[in-house]
Amino acid sequence: MARRIVEESYPLTLWARRRASTDGFADTAAVVADSPAELGAASDLVCLCVVADADVEDVLLRPDGVLAGMAPGGVVVIHSTIRPDTCRHIADEAAGRDISIVDAPVSGGGGAAAERKLLVMAGGEEADVDRCRPVFETFADPVIHLGPLGSGQLTKLLNNFVFTAQVGLALDTFSFAEQLGMDRAAVARVLGHGSGGTRAAAILSASGFNTAGLRQARPLLLKDVDIMRDVARTAEVTEPARLAQLAAHTLSLLNGPPTS
Template sequence: MRGRRDMRVGFIGLGSQGAPMARRIVEAGYETTLWARRSSSLAPFAGTAARTAGSPAELAAVSDVVCLCVVDDADVEQLTTGGDGVLAGMRRGGVLVVHSTVHPETCRRLEERARVQRVSVLDAPVSGGGRAAEQGSLLVMAGGDPQVFAFCRPLFALYGDPVVHLGPIGAGQVAKFLNNVLFTAHLGLAADALELGDRLGLDTEGLGRILPRGSAASFALERVVDAGGTLRRIAAHAGGLLAKDVRLLTSIAETAVADSGSRPGPVREAARSALDAMGQ
């Protein structure tokens, strides 16, 4: 691996969260190469020091670390494999970072393929959205080799705080699912509390002002209050993604405890109830 000061970074996935992540890398002075399916995604980087590549493989050939921040498992598979994929261009000692939220098995399969080429893989999903990326305060949850993580940590710290290593490959994805399942459960509990207050004759607007300032405060409660006290707007915006993550964690958890006879815990039950209320 090259020294950290000379790290060359490739970035794929310039959406609402990935674009500000990439911009912070460029502005920090790292030699950065970008690739996108749509030229409109590259337009905001015109006039910056960022370079562009003609394919994922071309990007990987001039990068020591390649970051993927795309939507789903199919995108990760498509962009990393094949003649024009990232792995076709990466050289020995390179690092492929999956910032996407995907199934842990997708990351494990990718790690097995990359190992043949002496390329390392980290799964490092992020949470916080575009504003947190702009501010450098994304939550970065990483899994993979600790030494590879230590090498990449200064890069992650450009857009993440905290940046935490949680275990072997796939561990970051499981942590992201837990985060989203707990958030979903909190959404449901917050909406239920506001609805109960309304039924008991309380001024719901006033209740929405005091609860987020007391011991009941939570990020989910604030989102429900901002959405008018119900889950309808949240369901339209994020219901599908939350439902996907709850299903994936439930499947992983059921496999892990298949022989124990354990029932789903209250967090998963609360999250499932919230999704039912969202119509998911």
């Protein structure tokens, strides 16, 4: 994402908790800041990509955090997948500094970003999302504005809940096909063109049916499923039982050594 932004000639300042993460930008016009506050001071738009709620709050709210350095009128975009309530809490803190917050989790991975095909799910004031859109469009298509702050997170969590359920279905499908003496690769081609295809099945097929990558992603899938279920409980909405069972089945299947 950062590479696409700087390649489109936007002035770019970077900061990372592991400074080595910025080494790949030595051949670009990007400037590396020494602290989140310095990053904020250099930016009118900050795009944040870290793992969890606590990470987002730390980078933005600590004494030398982004909000401490950013001038009034700035916008912070949270690309991390976190709780909608965390975004709203941060927005309350930022409002006192006249800084706007947009939640805009993404889906698709680094390859999609390089091809300008990442999916951005945005929540926030329409004017703030529109202000960010030209930058988003350096790495994303489509950019979908889903409603008020937190809407992007809610939609991403639902997406990941469904994807987690689909992974188990895909694993079971290919195992079933193999037991029937069918060629998994041929079945995957059929699913890719047929009504039974899913993104999970396509990912498994592209990996040569090696589950190592999905097993590495299990902690993130578990995090997002847990958040989705907690959001539903807080809203007093009953989650679809079958979807929850399938997601739990997937997480159980991925809790072990890789298969191929």
